[in-house]
Amino acid sequence: MAKNISFTIRYWKQNGPKDAGHFEERRMHDIPDDTSFLEMLDILNEELINDGKEPFVFDHDCREGICGMCSLYINGTPHGKTERGATTCQLYMRRFNDGDTITVEPWRSAAFPVIKDCMVDRSAFDKIQAAGGYTTIRTGQAQDANAILIPKDDADEAMDCATCIGCGACVAACKNGSAMLFVSSKVSQFALLPQGRVEAAKRAKAMVAKMDELGFGNCTNTRACEAVCPKSESIANIARLNREFLKAKLAD
Amino acid sequence: MWLINSSVGRKVVMSVSGLALILFLTFHACMNVVALFSRDGYNMICEFLGSNWYAVAGTVALAVLIAIHFVFAVILTLQNRKARGANRYAVSAKPDRVEWASQNMFVLGIIIVLGLVLHLYNFWFNMMFAEFANGGMAFATGLSATDGYGMMQYTFSCPVYTVLYLVWFAAIWFHLTHGFWSAMQTMGWSGKTWFNRWRCIGNIYVTLVMLCFVVVALYFAFCGSCCSATC
Ligand code: SF4
Numbered sequence: 001m002a003k004n005i006s007f008t009i010r011y012w013k014q015n016g017p018k019d020a021g022h023f024e025e026r027r028m029h030d031i032p033d034d035t036s037f038l039e040m041l042d043i044l045n046e047e048l049i050n051d052g053k054e055p056f057v058f059d060h061d062c063r064e065g066i067c068g069m070c071s072l073y074i075n076g077t078p079h080g081k082t083e084r085g086a087t088t089c090q091l092y093m094r095r096f097n098d099g100d101t102i103t104v105e106p107w108r109s110a111a112f113p114v115i116k117d118c119m120v121d122r123s124a125f126d127k128i129q130a131a132g133g134y135t136t137i138r139t140g141q142a143q144d145a146n147a148i149l150i151p152k153d154d155a156d157e158a159m160d161c162a163t164c165i166g167c168g169a170c171v172a173a174c175k176n177g178s179a180m181l182f183v184s185s186k187v188s189q190f191a192l193l194p195q196g197r198v199e200a201a202k203r204a205k206a207m208v209a210k211m212d213e214l215g216f217g218n219c220t221n222t223r224a225c226e227a228v229c230p231k232s233e234s235i236a237n238i239a240r241l242n243r244e245f246l247k248a249k250l251a252d
Numbered sequence: 253m254w255l256i257n258s259s260v261g262r263k264v265v266m267s268v269s270g271l272a273l274i275l276f277l278t279f280h281a282c283m284n285v286v287a288l289f290s291r292d293g294y295n296m297i298c299e300f301l302g303s304n305w306y307a308v309a310g311t312v313a314l315a316v317l318i319a320i321h322f323v324f325a326v327i328l329t330l331q332n333r334k335a336r337g338a339n340r341y342a343v344s345a346k347p348d349r350v351e352w353a354s355q356n357m358f359v360l361g362i363i364i365v366l367g368l369v370l371h372l373y374n375f376w377f378n379m380m381f382a383e384f385a386n387g388g389m390a391f392a393t394g395l396s397a398t399d400g401y402g403m404m405q406y407t408f409s410c411p412v413y414t415v416l417y418l419v420w421f422a423a424i425w426f427h428l429t430h431g432f433w434s435a436m437q438t439m440g441w442s443g444k445t446w447f448n449r450w451r452c453i454g455n456i457y458v459t460l461v462m463l464c465f466v467v468v469a470l471y472f473a474f475c476g477s478c479c480s481a482t483c
């Protein structure tokens with residue numbers, strides 16, 4: 001049975017990257033605890049609009065944990081605290097108690113400037129991806145699926161790496177503002193497959209160079225990223241990226 | 253040069269220099285343990301590592317290694333603070349699996365450098381330096397500069413020094429429990445299985461090395477002078 005809870009929501013308002021920003025507060029009454037966190041924010045926005053106030057801006061799209069758009073730092077944890085990885089859109093109000101104060105902040109990292117309120121600019125990730133996160137394929141007749149045999153373990157591992165949705169929670173959690181978990185997952189998803197090996201060295205170098213250029217920090221292996229990743233990416237990916245990068249540089 | 257220009261390269265420099273320093277600590281610990289068994293044996297090592305070209309070359313190499321590790325740590329820390337941005341979170345919850353040491357490597361490093369200054373003043377200054385500058389006589393004790401055993405008795409007879417050294421050892425232990433596996437991870441020699449293995453190996457290894465230092469310091473603090481000929 002769903003029960004209703006009342007709580008205070010403390011949300012970040014900021015007019016663009018240069019604005020100092022501040023918190024605003026609102027008391028929310030009788031919210032059923034099977035409401036999703038984003039639905040709760042929709043209710044908040046309806047109330048704000050009815051009061052003639054400016055609604056609270058946040059990113060969201062699929063609302064089913066696959067697109068990577070939602071990105072809220074809730075009570076000190078990216079995507080909010082759950083036992084197993086989940087995105088903000090997969091967080092439900094039953095995680096909270098009656099009378100709580102819930103603090104909502106944007107991802108705070110120099111490489112992710114605030115666009116408005118809790119919506120941040122994550123186009124840096126697109127640029128890293130564009131620098132090498134692909135395989136060059138001559139289009140034409142698709143080849144037979146069994147033409148290149150891939151061990152099941154490798155295929156699974158590559159798939160796990162590919163489930164990174166590019167949400168940026170890893171950067172948000174990292175005290176160094178490092179994007180290594182994202183970049184290493186994107187490098188790994190190809191490095192593990194024969195089709196990706198062809199450009200592996202070039203890819204590792206290009207993506208790391210882009211990451212550095214865009215102002216992400218140096219990874220110091222604190223593991224804060226893997227603790228908050230909604231897709232449970234492992235820092236084993238980071239070791240793999242280091243390996244790929246070192247191999248590529250030593251071969252130069 | 254990618255060792256300076258790229259984030260992974262800079263981390264590799266930290267890892268290689270860090271691992272080399274762990275190796276040095278291992279030798280140093282082995283050497284100290286000799287003092288538990290034989291005064292003459294220990295002093296022989298001190299003489300061997302005194303005022304001769306290979307010991308001086310080794311000291312210089314070590315100093316360069318520490319300087320590289322330190323300078324890179326400062327660069328990395330400054331870059332990382334910049335990457336973090338000017339805005340801090342109002343609320344932040346630390347996940348359980350994040351080790352305390354991993355978040356405080358720089359602070360631990362500063363404590364270690366301060367301890368190192370004290371250590372150089374206590375020993376190197378009265379030993380290798382005194383051999384060159386004070387005619388082979390330790391400044392603090394007036395003993396022979398190669399009498400490392402006497403220097404240990406002298407230093408650890410003061411409880412303040414003993415406590416300071418123990419704090420220093422604890423800081424090094426914390427620093428290395430993270431540093432060891434972190435170095436392996438950065439060099440790419442890790443993965444899902446080896447991550448746990450390196451952490452386990454690192455913790456045991458580092459604890460053994462640091463225990464050697466602690467035991468020797470405590471030995472000299474509590475029974476160093478009772479069996480000594482010089483006091
Ligand atoms: S690695 Fe995890 S936290 Fe980082 S962008 Fe990918 S899904 Fe998000």
Ligand code: FES
Nearest residue numbers: 061063068070089
């Ligand atoms: S809105 Fe698409 S992952 Fe959350």
